[in-house]
Amino acid sequence: MTGESEVTALAQRWRIAVADIGFVPMSMRELDRLLARLVERIIAAATTEPFDPADAAEVGAALVRANLTDPRVLTRSAVALTPLTEIVAPHGDRMVAVFGELSRGYTETLLSARAHDQEMLHTAMAEARHAAEVRFRVMFDNAAVAIGIGDTAGRVVDVNPALSAMLGLPGRRLRGRPVAELVHPDDRDHMRERVYGELLASGSGTIRLELRYLLPDGGSGWAAWAITLVPASGGRAAYLLVVGEDTTQRRALQAELHRQARHDPLTGLPNRRQLVDALSRIIAEARTGDRVGLGFIDLDGFKTINDTYGHGVGDRLLTAVAERLAAHARGAMLARIGGDEFVVLFAPPCDSVRMAHIVETMLNALSDPIGVDDHLLRVTACIGAVVTPVANADAERLLDAADAGLYRAKAAGPNRWVLHGVDVTAGAFPGST
Template sequence: MTREQAVAELARQWRTAVSDTGFVPMPQRDLERLLTGLLERLMAAIVAEPFDGAAAAAVGADLVRANLTDPRVMARTSGALAPLAEAMAPHRARVVTALGELARGYTVELLATRARHQEMLHAAMADARQAAEVRFRVLFDNAAVAIGICDTGGQVVDANPALAAMLGLPVPRLRGLPVSELVHPDDHAEIRARVFDELLTTGSGTVRLELRYARPDRTGGWAEWAITLVPATGGRSAYLLVVGEDTTQRRALQAELSRQARHDPLTGLPNRRRLVETVAEIIADAGPDDRIGLGFIDLDGFKGVNDTYGHGVGDRLLAAVAPRLAAHTAEAMLARVGGDEFVVLFPPPCDAARVAAVTRTLLDALTEPIPVDDLKLTISACIGAVVTPVADADAEQLLDAADAGLYRAKAAGPNRWVLHNHDITARAILPGPR
């Protein structure tokens, strides 16, 4: 298959994935042509020197500008473009980064678009208060953002179609419902305190808060709400004007970007950043007698595998080694910190016996050959371990201590492990299984 054919096929799959997400404002042929152009731009950005994530972010922004704004578009785009990681294997890391930048650009542009719409809505509503009721009704019914009107007792007086669609209930059924039935039970206390205590007591103003909403089908989601108390005037009772924007997709995208930033794309394990964060969290909560264990793992002869069979085989070997090690670290955290280096974190309570037992098990786990493609590769490891008090420690210094033990283990020969104090005074250098 030529490159042009491969791009066309991937664009077709992308078009199929997003074509049924809400209202797609163009014919299928035009949609596929648009996505083909965006795909070409994304691939060009991945191989460009120097790499510039802004080009990938611009692709995400153009999806929004093409009115592909259904909450499912970004998730399906991520799935449809996942094959790029294999198709552009030499640039695998860039592919992951580019897809993350695409999602970021999409989110930023979507939020900016929604903000513009919301600004337009607030401006229009200011005019509508002085205009005829019919004009307000047209705006209310056709606004893209969710709008509701509640009385000061907390019952829904009216809702527009966008709010009804968000909550999964028709407008007639929403009227008269208590607001508490539309909000997740865990958020009842916040809405009571911020709205029915703070806002109504003050007598005017707007509160902004992000709450979970409930739907009859139990799916629910998150939304940002601006709740304004409109004072009584001209014989009309005071009421609450509620304007909402669904943030479920944004939160999911932020969570995914956070996950990508803290996990190794090759093995799926936590990366060094996540490891340091976890150690810092343990330090913050540690008591004076709490101890942790850290084991720095380095594969013996991994460079030879890369030199002999190529980096693709080396990557697949690392991907196969990771679950073998993880199977023996159920009560600890296994992270890949770079190259062929892994770290095991033993949270409190921890002692030398526990670390030593697991360390031996990890070396044993690598004794059997590892199948990679049509090869069976034999690999061993050296492990430097440390058991140390953790209160008032520094996360990076603890990792450095374990790393120092790794170099002592490697100096003793392959398939070794060393357990040492935090002051890097060795306590034992023992051979692994033969």
């Protein structure tokens, strides 16, 4: 059971990490109580059996509802909640999935709220067609979102200050320019198809699309655009009303979340999810006769090092071990799948000679002591390796085969390796070779 004081302390740590990057319409004490409830909900999501991390999505949604909508909230939350991995032990390995669901709930709720705001803006803009020009001009010039007006020939008629700031050019340099010149070359055909082949052809309506825009320095950004065709009226020609929201930071955040979901946060190595995905791709692309190599690596006596020197030293040792092993993987993928366990994956072509050579090299890489803080630590490993046909195989069965080889190596004593040939496609697990 997690103590109340432990939850309270973690909630305060969380509040300190995020409270200064947004306006939260509640007192510090109220925010502490809210975050304490969310910490308890995260712990429940990680420890409840059967395991289902989906409930953590509501935690992310609650952060948005508390007005914590700065893109840095998720990154700071991840750092502040790091102690949860040990608090929920032995379920610490579930925290990646739990935080992934939290991030999903946060992102979906934030996008929904912004979409609602944008819809409200479009409603206001439609009403502005019938309002006085001066009232429209006030909204146009002072809106926080990017707004532009274009003619049906594809040229910029006017831009507001927010759009001018987004594109990095003053309004006088934007008016009269072809819209296509402001769009990334790779997105221009898509823009023309949607605007001219769809919106203008229909004669009315609104389309939504996400395109890259160009910056004066040669760079680019992303923005979500809502483009409305305003029909001709009272002698005024039809025009396009464009409302944009810069999504560059959101896309960067999503890319970072994707990277975090596929990498071990301690060593930076691929995690089990990325390993299985890579193995599945190899299987899907394999031809008859292609063979894959897999090696399960488990450090000898790592628990003793943790117990003797503490988890901080243990973590830094794991990072150093990962660097040594990766330096000798020679074109293979090295992944950390949890604790002191690593897996090395060799794509085809692979044979027993190559696998044995690399396995020996990786074991030898650990022969020299590793300096961690003021300690000079020696660590050895056992490796269970397999070389097997890969066409039509199953990724999890291949990993199971290598894992079985690891247990045989561990049984033989420390600093050993076992290489055995299997044919997972035939369902056989023969002995070592």
